[in-house]
Amino acid sequence: MDFQKVIAVATRRGIFQPAYEAYGGLAGFMDYGPVGVRMRRRILEVWRKHYVIDAGCLELDGALIGPESLFQASGHLGEFDDALVDCKNCGKQFRADHLVKNGEEMSRKELSNAITETNCPGCSEELSEMSSFNLMFSTGVGAGKGAPGYLRPETAQSIFLAFPWLLRQNRGKLPMAGAQIGRSFRNEISPRQGPLRMREFTQMEVEHFFLPTDEPKLSNELRKITINLLAANGNETNSTVGEAFDSGGISSSLVACHLARAQHFLITIGVPVNKLRFRQHGSNEMAHYSSDCWDGEINTSLGWIETVGVAHRGDYDLSAHGNASSKEFRVAVPGTEKEIEVWMPDVGKLGKEFKGDAKIILEAIKDIDLEPGVSVNVNGKSIELSAEYMSLKTERRSEMVYPNVVEPSFGLDRILYCLLESSWKSDGEREWISLPQETSPYDLLVAPLMTKDGLDEKAQEILKSAVNVGIDAYYDEAGSIGRRYARADEIGIFFSMTIDHQTLEDGTVTLRERDSKNQKRISIENAINKVRR
């Protein structure tokens, strides 16, 4: 199925549509309808099962709007805030800092001046005024103009900031992973292709923290998972994750773990294994902080679509926040705890002797190793501190280090699109969505063969008992039974249960399986047990 067809089916069957259509539409925003919301919830359920329940990630739901200082530290204000110019003649657009020598180190003003003396690299004509483009949506927090704030461009930062908090919840133990499902916002220059490039989108992200000296090993279970890899050097391989790691194709054991997990998750929700590959970023494509990065890509009618990224981010984020904020983001390296003797200043004596200058002295010795005879500069005078102003104390200290992090990051909207395209089946007679039950929008269609002789009442009764045990059921009594099967198939309802006259006599129903169309006559109780997930 191609892109246009997916969009048409999605609109017709209540999966998604462009948002704000009544007002002419707004590019980059989508609304999900009744069926789409169910599919999203189901995919998220599987994701949570994989990462939160099974892998034991600590789940977080962070705030959407963040202060300017956060995005300065994370690098988003610098990196995302591009100065653009375009050519007045040929209309081509460029990043201003790429056109000027040393442009990346210039201030906005310097850059603006330099640009007026620069011409279009394409046609040598005059360039337009420089305009600023920030990929983040900005807003004001509080009354009046308010303090500047931004909608988060990724969910990851919430987890990084929550790291010390989460670590306490984990009673200080590493490795530890935080997980988050949530919306992110990017003011894309040209959003295209509906759910594939949105300005508001849903991410599922994991930040897996570990000591650089103690990277989690690849478990035997994950080793066995088979995976398609496309290395940065162009080599394509199909092997187990274990083999790929042993041969050095994947350099980090935790990256290998997460490639395996991502593969397993995508297969579980219904992505065909032959349409899935993991492509390694080349060094020029990689973000500046990343040492190894793989994109999980799904093959569609539009080519390979990136739906997952697994990146080794080193300690870039935690050290950035550690340096810029007032919080400690480092952890003690176990086993490095040592007793050491340190000289501590005797504040009382210093105060009595130096009065007002004591404050300056304390400030000056804060960042140096204190020892007898050290001299400090006070108002231009050098003062030597003898042992009487300090005492030797024994302390236990550990080596402190920023944990490293491996981040698998999933784009829900893209995954949903790819699933729709790959699970769309057609055999000439009927068209249906062939998703596994886990991600089908409904478990069961309940349909009375006729709406008379009490069949509909019986069906309603069965519907109620199915819903009571957690089955997501859809009731339909309109039109011929064939038409109802077809309607159910098109939104991917996994089972259909038909109630006929025999049901009233012996309590059996026919249970139909969507993909095979096979029907079995079984008792109501057995049918419900079979449908139950």
Added chain:
RNA sequence: GCGGGUGUAGUGUAGCCUGGUAUCACUCAAGGUUGCCAAUCUUGGAACCCGGGUUCAAAUCCCGGCACCCGCACCA
């Protein structure tokens, strides 16, 4: 953001050149009939992307905007 194309019921479309009550199919709803894979009959609902201009009259011609598609650029 640039260039090209497109915009008509829920979906897919005809009509646009050459201005004059908007076509067809499916879908949807109600009723009849039928009763296990989109059967059938009757009836009904539902659209010219938005704004301005030209004209007696605009889906149709012109201008602007918005959205979508393709290409370029952008996509830490």
